[in-house]
Amino acid sequence: MADKAEEQRIALLIDADNAPASKIDVVLSEVARHGVANVRRAYGNWKSPAMKGWEAVLHEYAIRPIQQFAYSKGKNASDMAMVIDAMDLLYAGKLDAFAIVSSDADFTPLVMRLLTEGVRVYGYGAQQTPEPFVNACTVFTYLEALGQPSEAGGGTQKARPTKQLRDDKRLVQMLRNAVEAAGEDDGWAHLSAVGKQISNQASFDPRNHGYRKLSDLIDAIGLFEVKRQGQVVLVRDKASARQKAKSGSK
Incomplete structure (x- = not known):
């Protein structure tokens, strides 16, 4: 720290x-x-x-x-x-x-x-x-x-399943806004920058959803591509990437 x-x-x-x-x-x-x-x-x-x-x-x-x-x-x-x-x-x-x-x-x-x-x-x-x-x-x-880790590593809070995470419109929109704001021209964004964007938007702690880290939550929700390069984690919105690919092919 x-x-x-x-x-x-x-x-x-x-x-x-x-x-x-x-x-x-x-x-x-x-x-x-x-x-x-x-x-x-x-x-x-x-x-x-x-x-x-x-x-x-x-x-x-x-x-x-x-x-x-x-x-x-x-x-x-x-x-x-x-x-x-x-x-x-x-x-x-x-x-x-x-x-x-x-x-x-x-x-x-x-x-x-x-x-x-x-x-x-x-x-x-x-x-x-x-x-x-x-x-x-x-x-x-x-x-x-807070307390002893659960299977997802988010304390005693039970990890929310993928469908429940996706049904949380506020959570999904917040994550997508943060990835877009932190992303480069190709849509990829550093996870650390995404976390900073989220903290500037609203109160947020991935453990409230049952996940120890933001990267665990990103993996679980399944709406983002994740690329790991050593200690660096990059994320990209799948829907946004598909849309750009479709626009580029026209």
């Missing part, structure tokens, strides 16, 4: 009311891929019996518990406290990125605000996390995709 990524200073903010304590080890491992979690805070009403699972891991992973009482029934005061702290940390100007652990779409405006200041936002939540929150993050990874 590049030195710049390793030097990133990250604030890890955990919505403990909406995140499982059992996944904190893999979340921290994932955050470490992007940089150093200088700030580690977990928000919740620690008087609640439901928070018992978190108590055992707070000290072990040097996570600071932030107590927030529920002042009104049915309202999540922890969310508000987390947003206020995030803005304070942002204005202090000592961080490069935020890692937010939650499955609550209410954090979407916060993510969008952080992005406007040029910081990256890494999101982690359950698979049922609403799409607005998922798509707002720089990268959002499902908690189910």
Whole structure:
């Protein structure tokens, strides 16, 4: 990983009311891929019996518990406290990125605000996390995709079969747009450039689809030609290549 990524200073903010304590080890491992979690805070009403699972891991992973009482029934005061702290940390100007652990779409405006200041936002939540929150993050990874590798190498998330991948119109269009944007005149594009184009378009992690790497997902979806030259992987849209060949033969 590049030195710049390793030097990133990250604030890890955990919505403990909406995140499982059992996944904190893999979340921290994932955050470490992007940089150093200088700030580690977990928000919740620690008087609640439901928070018992978190108590055992707070000290072990040097996570600071932030107590927030529920002042009104049915309202999540922890969310508000987390947003206020995030803005304070942002204005202090000592961080490069935020890692937010939650499955609550209410954090979407916060993510969008952080992005406007040029910081990256890494999101982690359950698979049922609403799409607005998922798509707002720089990268959002499902908690189910983290952990022990599955057969496809994408964590505990089951690999989506080819038909299901192809039926995902948003995924197919995103991949095709990225290959086209990164491609040369002959249609071939470096996979690394394709990955960069995708990250500029939207939040994306191949592990959310059950595949460890982008190249594994590209192979599985079967819509692209793949050419490997040593460490270099090149991809080309099959449909686009056929169309160009047909036009050239006229």
